[in-house]
Amino acid sequence: MSATEHATGLAIAAARAAADKKAEHLAAIDVSERLGLTDVFLLASGSNDRHVHAIVDAVDEAMHHAGAKRRTREGFADAHWVLVDYGDVVVHVLQNEDREFYSLERLWKDCPAIELPVDLTHENGRDSDALGGRETTAS
Template sequence: MKNKEIIDLIAEACDDKRAEDIIALDMNQVSLVADYFLICHGSNERQVQAIARAIKDVMDEKGIEVNRMEGFESARWILVDVGDIVCHIFHKDERNYYNLERLWGDASRVALQLGQEG
């Protein structure tokens, strides 16, 4: 499965748990850490954990290994490592504080295919 397809699966899992402001950044030209970052946030710790669990569940269903998940207990900033894609699931306050979009401002945004209907 291609990275873009995986990003869309992850974004959809986040959207299903009502994650807010879901964005993906193409990190290929700006960082060696990962090819892509997916960033979103939830409004409370339970929602942040639910988003992380949803990502893990979808990856398990597709046979894609989640290498590591960090920060789950505190649920203020959960990092889900899916190989070439690193997901950052923030509590809203932490997202505003760390502002990864600005920190990695040189990275281009990736269009996401979310199944939102009007």
């Protein structure tokens, strides 16, 4: 079983909001086979505390407009790694250094990537190369 269309659509909406705030290294991972609690992890990077806050706020607004209810948000005060749970989608926004250190892509490397629209992954030179050539599932 792979991520639902609904979850994939929410992840793309969240990715678009993050990209609008200049988030880097956007990646969506289908974790539905491994986790019973969610279908998709969306990963995004920000350059500093204010940037992470702006990305999280934009994603929160976009998800609200898409009808997704926020269940929990953790790490917002420190803004190094913010996790926002919307049920079917969990959004992780990390500062660049923390993203490298925790290497979530490597932790979930056996889960397929969800292909995000090209305008979100290659816009303004922000290539989403963090997944390193992993298998992707079409959106």
